[in-house]
Amino acid sequence: xxxxxxxxxxxxxxxxxxxxxxxxxxxxxxxxxxxxxxxxxxxxxxxxxxxxxxxxxxxxxxxxxxxxxxxxxxxxxxxxxxxxxxxxxxxxxxxxxxxxxxxxxxxxxxxxxxxxxxxxxxxxxxxxxxxxxxxxxxxxxxxxxxxxxxxxxxxxxxxxxxxxxxxxxxxxxxxxxxxxxxxxxxxxxxxxxxxxxxxxxxxxxxxxxxxxxxxxxxxxxxxxxxxxxxxxxxxxxxxxxxxxxxxxxxxxxxxxxxxxxxxxxxxxxxxxxxxxxxxxxxxxxxxxxxxxxxxxxxxxxxxxxxxxxxxxxxxxxxxxxxxxxxxxxxxxxxxxxxxxxxxxxxxxxxxxxxxxxxxxxxx
Numbered sequence: 001x002x003x004x005x006x007x008x009x010x011x012x013x014x015x016x017x018x019x020x021x022x023x024x025x026x027x028x029x030x031x032x033x034x035x036x037x038x039x040x041x042x043x044x045x046x047x048x049x050x051x052x053x054x055x056x057x058x059x060x061x062x063x064x065x066x067x068x069x070x071x072x073x074x075x076x077x078x079x080x081x082x083x084x085x086x087x088x089x090x091x092x093x094x095x096x097x098x099x100x101x102x103x104x105x106x107x108x109x110x111x112x113x114x115x116x117x118x119x120x121x122x123x124x125x126x127x128x129x130x131x132x133x134x135x136x137x138x139x140x141x142x143x144x145x146x147x148x149x150x151x152x153x154x155x156x157x158x159x160x161x162x163x164x165x166x167x168x169x170x171x172x173x174x175x176x177x178x179x180x181x182x183x184x185x186x187x188x189x190x191x192x193x194x195x196x197x198x199x200x201x202x203x204x205x206x207x208x209x210x211x212x213x214x215x216x217x218x219x220x221x222x223x224x225x226x227x228x229x230x231x232x233x234x235x236x237x238x239x240x241x242x243x244x245x246x247x248x249x250x251x252x253x254x255x256x257x258x259x260x261x262x263x264x265x266x267x268x269x270x271x272x273x274x275x276x277x278x279x280x281x282x283x284x285x286x287x288x289x290x291x292x293x294x295x296x297x298x299x300x301x302x303x304x305x306x307x308x309x310x311x312x313x314x315x316x317x318x319x320x321x322x323x324x325x326x327x328x329x330x331x332x333x334x335x336x337x338x339x340x341x342x343x344x345x346x347x348x349x350x351x352x353x354x355x356x357x358x359x360x361x362x363x
Contacts, residue, residue, distance in 0.1 A: 025098035033104035034111040040103035042184030043157040045077045046177040063111030065269035072221045076176040086168040101130045107139035151196040154184025175212025182213040232262035247281035284347045296335035299325045306350045
């Protein structure tokens with residue numbers, strides 16, 4: 001397999017606009033996408049710690065709760081959940097000079113934060129920087145670094161902190177921030193097994209360990225910290241998986257009743273998608289989860305070069321080629337009917353195309 005842009009990194013001059021914004025600002029707000037993951041959380045924590053050590057006032061506000069298996073990261077830096085009626089939080093946003101959006105390149109992925117961000121921006125003070133690695137970014141920031149070559153946002157933030165360290169003549173990494181970034185890179189590379197895990201990424205992970213990252217602790221806390229409720233949901237869910245089209249597609253719907261029956265939460269469903277792709281014949285895995293308001297959250301995974309981000313894009317979402325998702329603005333019952341045949345059509349077309357002798361397997 002040929003990996004595009006193997007080993008590429010940004011030059012110091014490419015980080016200059018970002019660093020200029022950060023050095024000029026006094027009050028900096030960091031955030032990531034709804035239903036945060038290891039990449040977004042680890043990136044914002046490590047960057048917050050580095051900026052704090054430079055004398056900046058740094059707050060982290062996220063639109064949703066931190067998933068249970070990532071809560072250990074809150075021991076490194078305070079992560080606040082934004083509530084619409086929290087006047088103190090709204091004031092913090094309006095008082096900020098700079099907002100840094102991490103691991104999200106669409107403004108609506110910041111959820112209930114965005115209306116208040118927009119208001120603060122209208123006041124004429126707030127500047128926005130976006131650092132991300134997903135495809136098809138939206139132009140909503142004053143400065144955007146969105147590099148699809150990167151394995152993770154954590155990879156980019158690691159480079160940025162190295163640049164800030166060099167610029168200020170001192171080490172800005174601590175063992176805690178190194179562990180946070182190790183978590184970011186490890187999770188978004190699928191424990192260093194996805195195609196974008198270049199030799200540079202392995203060297204970067206090694207450097208983080210040298211700076212004090214604790215790989216054993218990070219892995220154990222993330223992957224061996226499931227709640228009893230999550231285990232119950234997993235057992236109930238595995239019995240409900242459907243396999244379609246001779247095993248090419250795995251399909252699972254998790255209802256609100258299943259969540260209530262097991263006492264589990266929305267973030268407990270994140271572990272289940274792994275099992276949907278564990279059968280060798282499966283090329284596309286689909287997980288639909290009914291949310292409390294009745295809408296459906298959909299996660300797509302794929303093998304090889306099947307671009308499930310294209311599926312997610314059709315429904316207002318996005319993500320990576322092999323991992324994407326969307327939030328459907330319709331009932332879960334309707335959502336299943338809407339995307340069911342589309343997923344089957346898309347999968348058949350992709351499989352047929354890639355098995356054709358005309359398909360270039362080195363793209």
